[in-house]
Amino acid sequence: MNVFLSIAQILLGVALIAGVLLQSKGEELGGVFGGAQGVYQTRRGLDRVLFTITIFIAIAFFALALINVIFFSANQ
Known part of the structure; x- marks a missing residue:
């Protein structure tokens, strides 16, 4: 059970990192590391x-x- 929970958490962590990085697709590389976006856009x-x-x-x-x-x- 411990191994399953640990593997599931690792997989969710990788998926979370990928999801966050995919959201900055329209920006330059500086946007990935915290660059400010000048115009507010609604998500569609x-x-x-x-x-x-x-x-x-x-x-x-x-x-x-x-x-x-x-x-x-x-368990401890």
């Missing part, structure tokens, strides 16, 4: 879907991290 279509999926992955990652902490501390 695929951008909105990717944004929503990234939020759900982040929530799942956080919940799994809490479960891991609770589960590992209970």
